[in-house]
Every structure is written in structure tokens, then in C-alpha cells.
Amino acid sequence: MRAFGRAAPAILAACAGLVLATSVAQAGDIVPKIPIDRTKGDCVLPGDQMRREHMNILMHRRDDTMFKGIRGGKASLSACLTCHMVKDEKTGKPVTVASPKHFCRVCHDFAAVKVDCWSCHKSVPEETDTQAALPGGMGSKQSKFAQLLEYVQGGRK
Amino acid sequence: MSDQGARDRHEQARRDEIDEARREFLRNIAAASVVSLGGGMMLYSMGGEAQAKKPGEPLDPKKRWGMLIDTSKCTSGCDKCVEACKKENGWEAEPGSETDVQWIRKVDVKDPLTGFMASLPVMCQHCANPPCVDVCPTGASMRREDGIVRVNMHTCIGCRYCMMACPYKARSFVHEDIPEEKKRFHAPMGKGCVTSCDFCAHRIDVGRIPACAEACPEGAMLFGDMNDPNSELRKRLKEIRSYQIRADLGTDNGIRYTRLP
Numbered sequence: 414m415r416a417f418g419r420a421a422p423a424i425l426a427a428c429a430g431l432v433l434a435t436s437v438a439q440a441g442d443i444v445p446k447i448p449i450d451r452t453k454g455d456c457v458l459p460g461d462q463m464r465r466e467h468m469n470i471l472m473h474r475r476d477d478t479m480f481k482g483i484r485g486g487k488a489s490l491s492a493c494l495t496c497h498m499v500k501d502e503k504t505g506k507p508v509t510v511a512s513p514k515h516f517c518r519v520c521h522d523f524a525a526v527k528v529d530c531w532s533c534h535k536s537v538p539e540e541t542d543t544q545a546a547l548p549g550g551m552g553s554k555q556s557k558f559a560q561l562l563e564y565v566q567g568g569r570k
Numbered sequence: 571m572s573d574q575g576a577r578d579r580h581e582q583a584r585r586d587e588i589d590e591a592r593r594e595f596l597r598n599i600a601a602a603s604v605v606s607l608g609g610g611m612m613l614y615s616m617g618g619e620a621q622a623k624k625p626g627e628p629l630d631p632k633k634r635w636g637m638l639i640d641t642s643k644c645t646s647g648c649d650k651c652v653e654a655c656k657k658e659n660g661w662e663a664e665p666g667s668e669t670d671v672q673w674i675r676k677v678d679v680k681d682p683l684t685g686f687m688a689s690l691p692v693m694c695q696h697c698a699n700p701p702c703v704d705v706c707p708t709g710a711s712m713r714r715e716d717g718i719v720r721v722n723m724h725t726c727i728g729c730r731y732c733m734m735a736c737p738y739k740a741r742s743f744v745h746e747d748i749p750e751e752k753k754r755f756h757a758p759m760g761k762g763c764v765t766s767c768d769f770c771a772h773r774i775d776v777g778r779i780p781a782c783a784e785a786c787p788e789g790a791m792l793f794g795d796m797n798d799p800n801s802e803l804r805k806r807l808k809e810i811r812s813y814q815i816r817a818d819l820g821t822d823n824g825i826r827y828t829r830l831p
Contacts, residue, residue, distance in 0.1 A: 477628075479722045482714065482775040485625035491755060509750050533723060533760035535753040 445519045453496045457487045464520075491538040498537065510536040625776045631715035634698075635769055636796035636824035637783065638806055639691060643790035646689035649676050654785030655693075658770065660754035671742040671759070673767040674782060681831035688831055691782065691791070694719055694740040694767035695815065696824030702732035702741065711764075717796070717824055720768035728762040737819055741766040796824065 449460075456463050457470055470488055477483040486492065497516035498507045508515050510531045513522055517536070521528065623629060655674045656662060663670035674693035680686070700719045702711045710726035713719045721732070721741075733741045747761045756772040759765045770780035778784075783791040794803025812826040 475724060479712075479724070480714065482623065482629035482716070482771065483626060484772070484775045511750065531750075532747065533753075533758035533763070535750060535755045535758070537755075539755040 443523075445523045447519050448497075448499050448514070448516060450496065450498070454487075456496070490534065494536065494538045507537040623775055623777055629714060629716045629775070632797060634717035634796045634824065635774060636696065636717065636794065636803060636826065637780075638792045638794075638803055638810075638812055639825065639827045640788075640790040640792070640810075641688045641690055641827050641829045643788040644689050644691065645788075646676075646678050646687070648689075648787075650785050650787055651691050651782035651791065652676060654781045655767070658754070658773075658781035659757040659759075660748070660752055661759070661765075662752070669743075669745055671744055671765055673740075673742070673765070679831050684831070686831045688827075688829055690815075690827060690830075692738060692740070692815070693782070693825070694769070695738050695821065696769060698822035698824070699820060701735040701737065701821065705731040705735040707731065714771070716774075718769045718771055718774070719766075720771060721764050721766060723759065723763045723765070726763045728764065730764060732764055737816055737821065 458466060463470075471490070471493075474483075474488045474490070478489075487496075494516075499512075499514050499516055500506065501508050501512070501514075510518055513519070515536060517528070517530075520526070652674050659673060661671040661673060663672050674691055676689060677692045678687065678689045696717055696719045697713075698717070700711075700713055703713050703719065705711070707729060708725045708727055710722045710724075711719075711732045712722050728743065730741075730743055733739075733743060741764050743764050744759055744761050748759060753759075757768075770778075770782075773780060779793045780791075783793040792803050792806055794801040796803060796807070798804060807826065810828055812828055813830045814821075814823040814826055815830065817823075
């Protein structure tokens, strides 16, 4: 079991390499090379399903957030864009959709898909986005005040 | 005659109630002023961890988010809440502009008869019966089950009926493209859609309080759950007489003010 666990990534990598090699051999250099950072964990679904289903996942999540207030997790837009961030070679900063290298543009440009998401949504995540509150309850400020009050009043009654 | 007596008794009981509420209020102030930031601190309270929502959970339809704005603490000229909102949600407004996006603004009001003045932060009032939702042809203008009224910009077609319907002028239309560097990730907005205060839904959903309430140096904005009898907000609402702007319209606002001219 253990040995297989260690060998699995190697096997997977070999397979991926093979697939890549064959697809490149078949389609030549026209097919865009999608930059994928595999160090941050798996995608919401396996790669082949993502290629087909990513728009549905996004739409579903969009409604979940708007109507039910569900946030965070892999399916959130900020997670997508964090894992799939592409850094500019020169500046080292993440590229925006203004650049054809942006993850969401590589395929879309190739397949002539135009999405309107970026007229509203920022295409690079911000660090402070949807950080959960500190354990002290709603808002860190309050918990600090509460602690202070507790201290001044001589502990919890 | 006996009718008159009953009315008197009723009146007396009501006065006693008010007196008791006042005493309670003063006691609380005295208790709170033990520490210098006392007043503010009470107003930040959300009523403990039980109320906070975790990011991945769906919202709780039993809640109704609301706010009590203590106008006696709100000074004319201070616009820290407005600035905080601008920063948090990435909008800008030229002073006096009628077309720029405005999620919250400071309004100085005066009773012409008595000269009594108050300075109020006015934003979306998060009505229980929101006229903006009634008139929306696509369902984009919506009221979340926890009381937050907002625009689902994905279905907004920019017709601006909601802007016409809102008695509080709380909604704005985005007339121009917003460049990438001015956008905030958690508050998307773009040309051709209506936007308005969403009570910082992105913060509430992860257990934080709205940016304006957090920024107020006087702690004049108490945010909380109006349906929870144990929340700090409800306790305060029980103590102090509070008012909704234009209560006569029957919109049942989620934002209440302690003093209105």
C-alpha cells in the first residue's frame, strides 16, 4: 500500500506526460499550452471533467453564493484564481485577464469563447479576500474589546 | 369614565416602562464607561460565537441582519463609515455627483420647526418589504433569506426600475467601466448594472461585521441579528426607542436610528 502510494504520483506523471506527448504530436503547436500549477492540490474535479464542466461549476457556485451565502472552498472563484494564478516572468506578479497568458484566457482565446465575468470580477485574487473571522466570534475587533471588558470587569460573571 | 381610568392606567404603565428602560440604559452607560472605549465596544458586539456563520455553510433563514445607528454619537462632518465602505467595496464618488456609485452617504437632517439636527449615515435600509425587489423584472433585485437586500448582478439587466422604486436613493448605476486595479475581488461591480450596499455580505458570510460598523470610531453602528432575543442588538433595541426612516411607507427597514428629527 505504502509503496504504491509513493509510486502513484510517478505513474500519474508518466501517464500525463504520455497524454501530453500524444496530444502535442496529434495537434501540433496550435493547441495552447495551459499553465497548471499542481503543487497546491487537486482541482474540483479531475482535469478532463474540468475542461468540460468548469462553467457549470462556476454557475452553480455563483448561485450558491448569491442566494445561500456559501463561500470559500475549492469551487470559489478566489480559490480557482489562486490555484490557477499565472505569474509574469519579468515582474513576478500575477497576470490579469489583460494578458493572454491568464489561465482563463488561454483556452478561451483559442476556442473563441468570450465571457463577460471580468467586467465585474477582478481576475487576480486579493490576499485579504474572505478571510474567516478569528475564533473570538464576529469580527476580531469585537473579541478584543470583549476580552478587554472581561478583564476590566474582573472576569466572566 | 371608567374608560378614561383605564386609559390613564395604561398611560402610567407605559411611562413606568419607559422610565425603567431609561434607568437601565443609564446603568449600562455607567457600566460601559468604566473602560474608555466602553460605548463603542458594546456596539460591536454580535452576541457571541453562536451567531457567526462559517464560510462553507448556507445562511440561516431564521436570522434577520439589522443595524441600530446611534445618531447621538454620530457627528456631522465625520465620514469614516463612508470612507471604510469605499475602501472595502471599491467605489468612488466625486463630492456632489449624482451619477457616481454611492453605497452609503452622510446626510444632515434638520427639523424646520424645532431646529433639531441629526447627522445620519444612510445606506440600503435592508427592508423586509423592499420595493426594489417588487419592481425588478428579472429577479436580480433580491432579498436574501437572512434579510440582506442586494443585487444579483449576474441577472441584472440595468433597467434601473429598482433605483426609481427605492425611497432611500440607496441604489446606484455603474455608468463606466471599472479598471482592474480599482476593483475589489470580493465586491465585483461593472458597467451596466445596478449596485448597492449589500451589508458587506462577503464579510457577514464568514462571520465578520460590515466595514462601516467596524470603522465607526464612536461605535455608533451596532450590527446584529434582529430575530435573536439574546443578541446585543435586540437588547439595545429593547432599551432604546428607535426609528425607521419613513416608517410610514411600511417597508420595515432593517436599519434603525435612535434619534430622527
